[in-house]
Amino acid sequence: MAARKIKALLRCGALIQVVSPSAVKYINDMAAEGRLRWIPRKYKPNDLEGITLVFCTTDYKKLNSTVANECMKLGIWVNVADSAKESTFFMPAMMYQGDLTITVSTNGASPGYAAKLRKQFEDEFGPxxxxxxxxxxxxxxxxxxxxxxxxxxxxxxxxxxxxxxxxxxxxxxxxxxxxxxxxxxxxxxxxx
Ligand SMILES: C[C@@]1(CC(=O)O)C2=NC(=C\c3[nH]c(c(CCC(=O)O)c3CC(=O)O)Cc3[nH]c(c(CC(=O)O)c3CCC(=O)O)/C=C3\N/C(=C\2)[C@@H](CCC(=O)O)[C@]3(C)CC(=O)O)/[C@H]1CCC(=O)O
Ligand SMILES: NC(=O)c1ccc[n+]([C@@H]2O[C@H](COP(=O)([O-])OP(=O)(O)OC[C@H]3O[C@@H](n4cnc5c(N)ncnc54)[C@H](O)[C@@H]3O)[C@@H](O)[C@H]2O)c1
Incomplete structure (x- = not known):
């Protein structure tokens, strides 16, 4: 989940910090290449200091919710992977073909359908x-x-x-x- 969000963010030139005791190969590789900073431990409240955008993508619902609340208090935009309701912004499905970008959103109604439409656009808009x-x-x-x-x-x-x-x-x-x-x-x- 986090890896998918990171791929989109790296494309935009974001400076990324990952806080998590474990990481999938992609995140490990990106950290090794210096393309993001991985802090290999559990989340601590002061991790939010100086951060402009937050993605809560842990598999621990209660923690995602706590982080989302902290972000709301601090006025930081937050995306909560398991709760559309607690997110202050959503990610769309995205496709790129050179300078062409197409994004699809269903406003949280059906992310799977957004992904399906994204695939259709990929088929339609070739090289x-x-x-x-x-x-x-x-x-x-x-x-x-x-x-x-x-x-x-x-x-x-x-x-x-x-x-x-x-x-x-x-x-x-x-x-x-x-x-x-x-x-x-x-x-x-x-x-x-
Ligand atoms: C578009 C995409 C972008 C991305 O993630 O980068 C994206 N989800 C994608 C895929 C996907 N996500 C899920 C499935 C399984 C099928 C299904 O549930 O439909 C699939 C399909 C798949 O994996 O193929 C599960 C899921 N998703 C959310 C929840 C929690 C909830 O609804 O509360 C749950 C758990 C539900 C449960 O508990 O069962 C929430 C959100 N997912 C969003 C975006 C935002 C709304 C965007 C919109 O509506 O358009 C929002 C609100 C917040 C956010 O994450 O930004 C990406 C497609 C990328 C691509 O392939 O192009
Ligand atoms: N928004 C979406 O599009 C979407 C799609 C699929 C799944 N989900 C949801 O996203 C969530 C994550 O799914 P996943 O498949 O990436 O799970 P995962 O188990 O692969 O990853 C969860 C990560 O959270 C980390 N973590 C656990 N406790 C932590 C803590 N206290 N501090 C910091 N990190 C901690 C774990 O180390 C792990 O790396 C699930 O709740 C799932 O329902 C959302």
């Missing part, structure tokens, strides 16, 4: 979207620099996002990609 967004990032920079008229730029961006570029990338149709970009750049239509 072509990573490529597509790299392309869009380059094009957008160029268009902003070279196209002074904002209305015109909006029309071009709208055409680019409505285009079949991801499909063309997926199918490796390189010649059509150039052609499609040119078509989009020459578009003048803009729907308000």
């Amino acid at each position: 072509e979207y990573k490529e597509y967004l790299l392309l869009m990032r380059r094009l957008r920079k160029r268009i902003i620099a070279e196209m002074p008229d904002q209305e015109r730029r909006r029309a071009v961006f709208a055409a680019l996002v409505e285009s079949d570029l991801p499909e063309l990338i997926k199918n490796g149709e390189a010649n059509k990609i150039e052609e499609r970009i040119k078509e989009c750049i020459s578009t003048r239509k803009f729907d308000h």
Whole structure:
């Protein structure tokens, strides 16, 4: 449980401290690589000093609850793995494809369903979207620099996002990609 939360946090560049007498291999490895600090003992109340975000992921319900209460008193945001009710924030299911991030939440109604939808998004948004967004990032920079008229730029961006570029990338149709970009750049239509 803790390992799953840690994976998401490391992606965001969080500074992580784990307090637990035991740790799974992943946490052990991350500690050995210096990517987090593992304090191998039971929780003590002053562990919350200077902490901005807390995850209570022990298998000891009463302790999770006590820590959550302490956090509430101190105004620290807390996520309680076995109690949606005592959490002040939830984690969503997340997927990444380059610069694309998709998160799903059911607001605590069914985390399993959030996970199922996340898998569906992973199937739908393959590596072509990573490529597509790299392309869009380059094009957008160029268009902003070279196209002074904002209305015109909006029309071009709208055409680019409505285009079949991801499909063309997926199918490796390189010649059509150039052609499609040119078509989009020459578009003048803009729907308000
Ligand atoms: C999305 C995800 C993110 C993550 O954990 O990083 C996440 N839970 C995931 C999976 C999952 N969790 C559970 C199952 C078993 C099936 C099931 O219960 O449905 C599965 C399915 C699985 O493992 O595949 C059990 C469970 N979960 C919570 C409780 C306690 C409670 O409900 O009070 C219990 C014990 C219930 C019991 O006692 O039986 C509570 C929460 N879990 C949340 C998030 C928050 C609400 C998010 C939302 O509703 O969208 C919330 C409120 C707090 C939080 O943890 O942030 C991650 C999917 C990651 C992915 O695969 O992409
Ligand atoms: N939110 C979710 O998505 C979700 C999903 C599955 C399970 N859960 C819940 O999360 C909880 C943890 O599940 P798990 O599978 O990770 O359990 P686990 O047994 O693998 O891990 C619990 C950890 O808590 C540590 N611990 C126990 N007492 C402690 C103390 N006093 N101080 C510090 N650390 C202590 C243990 O050393 C262990 O490393 C369970 O209550 C489970 O119901 C939540």
